[in-house]
Amino acid sequence: MAARKFDVRAYPGFAYITALCLLILYVPLMVVSVYSFNSSESIVVWEGFSTRWYADVFVGSESAKFKVAARNSFFIAVIAATVATTIATFAATAMIRGGKFRLRALSFGLISLPLMVPEIVTAVATLIFFSSIGFERGILTILLAHIAFCIPFAYLPISARMQGIEDTYEQAAMDLYATKRQAFTKILLPLMMPGIISGFLLAFIISLDDFIITNFVKGAGVETLPTAIFGAVKQGIKPNIMAISTMLLAFSIVMVTISYFVSKSGENK
Amino acid sequence: MPQDITNAIDVRQAVKRYGDFTALKTISLSIHDNEFFTLLGPSGCGKTTLLRMIAGFEDVTEGEIFLYGEEIENLPPDKRPVNTVFQNYALFPHMNVLENVSFGLEMLGKSKSEARTRAGEILELVQLSQFGARKPLQLSGGQQQRVALARALAPQPKVLLLDEPLSALDLKLRKAMQLELKHLQRETGITFIFVTHDQDEALTMSDRIAVMSAGELQQLGDARDIYEKPANRFVADFIGETNLIDVIVKSKDGDRVLCEFPNGLTLTCDAVDEMDVGKTGHMSIRPERMKLHQTQVEAENFKGKVVENVYAGTDVQTIVHLQNDMKLAVRTQNSDTGKAMIFDPGTDVFVDVEFGSARLLAS
């Protein structure tokens, strides 16, 4: 957009504040990434470039602990995101393609409940629930809790996508002799796919990211990456934590980039 | 009730209600085999609802629909041998043109290769054979329109339903597609039911037209019928342009009725509806069915003054003021020979209404 001399939309200073905003958002992440390549034991002084802390994460004294935590985290995130996305896809189909019905508002309230209840409250409630029914805390309790709170995160992009798809597509399919089931699998599902992928990635990241709920419902000795990192940070920030953080950071950025391009390709359809 | 199996579609006493709102009020009509039939009316008149009831996308609240004698109103859309061309085409964006066109055939259980071969033939019919591998959004509006047509024709439906398929095209393309559609209907011999709000389109293409308004059938007939013999005030006003004047019936002589205008002038005309002396009605006179003269040529000519001429290419529309503030619009063909019939504003003229072209309507 060419700058006009008297652009009523432009406000002086807004560009600087935007730059400041991006600076605040990115500088801490960049600094940590840079320091993760510091060869020094200390996190204070820069002593030259090295990948020793990355090596330390994989073979160092704490590597076993982090490996188990990482495996737990990814296992839980994959399963929780898959289940939550499946549930959310069905729910979105009912909500967006089910016409008007009495329980619709209530159903939406239920689906978005995990977004409205503060995370720490969900964590307390889930802990109390598992403990009151005598369910032993461990990987399974983490997984169940993650499935539940991932549902709205998967639901939002899927339902948004579905709202953008006119129902004439299914009608055209049925007009051309497809059954309702065929219209769903052959037409609606492929058209929803960008939303489903975004929903899955969002749920995956949310699960991988979660600390508070996991911290409450994990059993003694069971760790995911965030709880392991938190435990380590409590002892003080060490360079190997920065290396792990940088790897997770890179992973998140790859995921969000995939999601961005998937949703972009969806728009062009 | 025995059904006439030679009718493509029989709609019997069909009603459509959405809660308290009645979208269609008890409609009955028959659509003949191999006919280009048009449902015409303003938006919200129920024409699309009727079409969607035939296609199976809307439930029928009351009444029955027959397709060649077979009752279909309780069948789901995928069990009805009719296909639809949607208003915005609804081409599946994730499939290419050939996949779109062969979709219906595959759903009917044809093998993939057979479906593709048949789809290729249909694409040839609509002159798009070279575009089979393209995605719908890589095509122009007119091409997408033809793909939608090909997709709906491929399974050889008994009736083809077209829901305002030309409304998204520009004027020139629309005119060309009108002829192509008409041609395609003749060639395939399939009954077409076409929904539109554009009267020109309806008049150009249709064998018969059903004019609808407010959920009711207003008139059913061929183009000439509904234009020249409108059944009521709505049809007269909706189809083409007309002068509509409130009148009182003064006296009757068989079908010929003497009517009085609010300004005191009188005119003899054909009564469409049975009307008693003293009743009020509407008179419709098409602007092109009147001529302007410098001198009186008939006893019932109106005397008036030209107020304004509007040049419109093929013709000139003249506004004539009659006595007591009554206005008439008169349309005169633009030709060398007709030049004499156009008068400058301010000129005193006589308006001659062509015999038999003024129609008295009760409602």
Added chain:
Amino acid sequence: MAGGAASGGSTQGDTYKEARNWLLLPAWVTLSILVLLPVLLMLVYSFLTKEFRGGVIWEFSLGAYDQFFFDRGLFGDEPPKLEWTYITIFWRSIWQAGLATILSLLIGFPTAYYIATRSEKVRPLWVFLITIPYWVNLLIRTVSMRFMLREEGPINNALVWSGLADSPIQMINTNFAVQIGLFYSYLPFMVLPIYAAVERYNFSLSEAASDLYASKWTTLRRIVLPSVRPGVVAGCILVFVPSMGAFLAPDLLGGAKNFMIGSLIEEQFKGNAGNWPFGAAASMILLSLVLIILTLYARQQARANKAGA
């Protein structure tokens, strides 16, 4: 969550209305058992008697709420006085969350506005830039902030090196650090709804205002702000609500002096020193506060929608 989502968005057809109960069943079952039922159970727990070593005794008691609001002395036999300890913690949480919200608004509004006035082509890219940090693990972001604010961290180093400060400034373990941490955690939540509102805003209104002799800032205050208010309100709620119950930022950046609700609740469920009914009661009070805010918001939205229709 902002905008029309309150009603679940509009329906788009009823192709699958026969199947809808079956399609919704998994969501209903999962969320009822794993979220709704636990919250109700938590309400019950807040009225039970505490057991030492964690857990509860199934005996009705108002003890948890009594402990929260009243001080009855060491042996519980003195006349009740208002207990300020926990109310202060709640008040601090609200205060901190409020300051973080204001900070987010001051930075977030101009940013959202700036992004929304870029050309349509680059806008998604800007939005993408703002959302990336949201996708990065909150714990990692908070740790990064702790790293930055440390006494011998990069900010202090830069300040001392440039001569702006004689000696490192104490930033970590202060209220300020918590606000920065909360702000940093939830800033994208402020930017996105405001961005969406400004993008929908019809800029010919601004042109009309300036045509009628309004200055730039008057236009912003009198025309733009009222028009995009729903986005601003949504953004404030999306920052305020999670900030109030936040655990990581206060815990990692605030230290013991700057205790917030999240830490108070967490403490009740850790190890044997905990008090489950008290933790449940504190959670209920937090949840009630949040629900009050959300209800007020929903009401105001409904009223705005009615007025707009």
